[in-house]
Amino acid sequence: MTLTDMLLPTTVVGSYPVVKGSGLFARMDPLKHAVEVAVADQIGAGIDIISDGQVRGDMIRAFTSHLPGIRGSSVVGKVQPARQPITLADTRYALSRHPKVKGILTGPSTLAHGLALETPFYRNKDELVLDLAGALAVEAGYLQEAGVTLIQIDEPILSTGAANIAVGRDAVNAIAGRLQVPVCLHVCGNLGGVIDDLLRMNVAVLDLEFANNPGNLEVLSAKDLRGRMIGYGCVDSADPGVESVETIRKRIEAGIEIFSPGAMLIDPDCGLRMQARDAALGKLKNMVIAAGEVRAELVE
Numbered sequence: 001m002t003l004t005d006m007l008l009p010t011t012v013v014g015s016y017p018v019v020k021g022s023g024l025f026a027r028m029d030p031l032k033h034a035v036e037v038a039v040a041d042q043i044g045a046g047i048d049i050i051s052d053g054q055v056r057g058d059m060i061r062a063f064t065s066h067l068p069g070i071r072g073s074s075v076v077g078k079v080q081p082a083r084q085p086i087t088l089a090d091t092r093y094a095l096s097r098h099p100k101v102k103g104i105l106t107g108p109s110t111l112a113h114g115l116a117l118e119t120p121f122y123r124n125k126d127e128l129v130l131d132l133a134g135a136l137a138v139e140a141g142y143l144q145e146a147g148v149t150l151i152q153i154d155e156p157i158l159s160t161g162a163a164n165i166a167v168g169r170d171a172v173n174a175i176a177g178r179l180q181v182p183v184c185l186h187v188c189g190n191l192g193g194v195i196d197d198l199l200r201m202n203v204a205v206l207d208l209e210f211a212n213n214p215g216n217l218e219v220l221s222a223k224d225l226r227g228r229m230i231g232y233g234c235v236d237s238a239d240p241g242v243e244s245v246e247t248i249r250k251r252i253e254a255g256i257e258i259f260s261p262g263a264m265l266i267d268p269d270c271g272l273r274m275q276a277r278d279a280a281l282g283k284l285k286n287m288v289i290a291a292g293e294v295r296a297e298l299v300e
Contacts, residue, residue, distance in 0.1 A: 003049065003100070003149055003182065003229070007261050007298055008252070008291045010047050010284075011231065013186055013207065014104045014152065015054035015271030017280050031055050035090050039097050041277070045284035046292075049100045049149055052090035054271060059106040059154060060114035062086070067135055074118040079131040081138035088142045095147055102184065103143030105175075107155035108132035109168040126167045133171035137178045144181045152184040152207065156270075158198070159189035165197045173202045184231060188270050191216050195223060207231025209269040211251055212238055221258050230259050233269035234290075235283045240275060242282035248290035261298055266291045 003009060020026065021033025038053025056062050064070045066086045069079035087103065094101045111132050112125045122128045140151050153172055157163045176183040184205035187198060190213055198206060206225075210216050210233045220230070234251040235243060255264060266287060272280035 003265065006048070006295065008264055008266050008295045009049060010288050010291050011049035011102060011265050011267045012042060012047060012051050012284070013231075013233070013237070013268055013271045014051045014102075014154065015059070015273035016041065016051070017273060017275060017277040018055045019277055035093055037277075039094050041281050042284065043098055045281060046288040047284060049102055049265070050094055050098050051102055051104055052087065052094040054104060054273065056090070060111060063106050063136070063139075064111060064115060067132075069119075069131075070115065073114070074116045075122060075128060076119050078121050079128065079135055081135040085142040086139055088139075088146060091143055091148060092146055100149040103140070103146070103148040103151045105136050105139060105151065105153050107153045107157075107168070107185075108136055108171040108175075109163040110155050110157040111136075113157050113163055126164050129164075129167050129171045130174070133174045137175045140175055140179055144179055148181060150182040150184050150205065151179060152186055152205075153203075154186045156186075156188050158187050159191055159194055161193065165194060169197060169201050176202050186231065186270075188233075189213065191219050195219050199223060199226070199228075203228070205229040205231055205265065207233070207265070207267065209233040210255060211236040211243075211269050213269075214251075214254075217254060217258055225259075225263065229263045229265055230255075231265045231267050232259070233267060235268035235287050237268045237270040237272055237275070240279055242279055243286060245286045245290045245293070248287050249293055252290060252294050256294070261294075 016038035018034045019037040034055040042050040066082040069077040108129045182204035185203040186207040188209040
């Protein structure tokens with residue numbers, strides 16, 4: 001699988017600091033400017049596969065607020081696909097500015113565990129997860145038709161033990177099974193207890209956290225990726241400081257000792273939404289430089 005024409009292409013997990021606009025047009029869509037800033041900053045930093053910035057609310061409400069059957073944070077009836085695309089407009093904007101964009105969905109297990117069941121239609125959240133997967137698969141189809149390079153499913157809940165991972169696997173596979181574009185599964189945190197389950201998911205890329213969880217390198221070192229690529233988190237998204245190029249470079253080199261560089265996508269651990277814009281941009285710029293330096297050495 002080739003996502004770009006280079007070794008160690010850079011990407012992002014998704015979210016970016018929100019920079020709201022002002023003036024008349026901002027009254028109509030106060031977050032349009034935030035999308036434009038996020039896209040421009042990623043391109044300016046030199047990111048190879050960008051996102052739309054995920055600036056329209058938190059990762060749960062950004063999706064659940066559009067799904068019939070959900071009111072506020074409560075499930076009140078059968079969950080169905082949104083009546084119109086949720087993320088398509090912002091993704092199309094990103095595609096109008098850059099040739100390679102990842103579409104991003106919050107995963108069904110993570111959505112389900114951010115909701116309260118207030119309907120007898122679902123006996124438990126496991127049943128809800130599968131209907132959420134069906135709704136998200138429709139959104140994924142819109143993104144695929146728009147021309148995204150890959151579609152990422154964010155499932156941070158899967159590393160916590162709070163979700164039924166077997167059901168989560170079925171849900172992710174149900175979405176991926178309806179797509180031709182490569183699918184990426186993002187799971188942060190310590191993976192020691194779930195890695196074998198993650199490796200049973202039918203995704204092309206596993207995007208994981210290694211800067212803030214270096215122990216994940218050891219967890220993956222004895223595993224057969226069976227042709228999958230690794231989204232290699234090498235920038236600590238929780239640290240407000242901007243890591244030096246040298247620090248990021250050493251993290252990438254540690255990854256190359258475990259993974260083939262041809263199977264690595266370089267990105268931050270998680271989204272950068274909670275950081276200041278200057279810090280987020282600085283992290284991305286230094287990550288791109290570090291990846292470029294390692295790439296240059298590899299092709300000499």
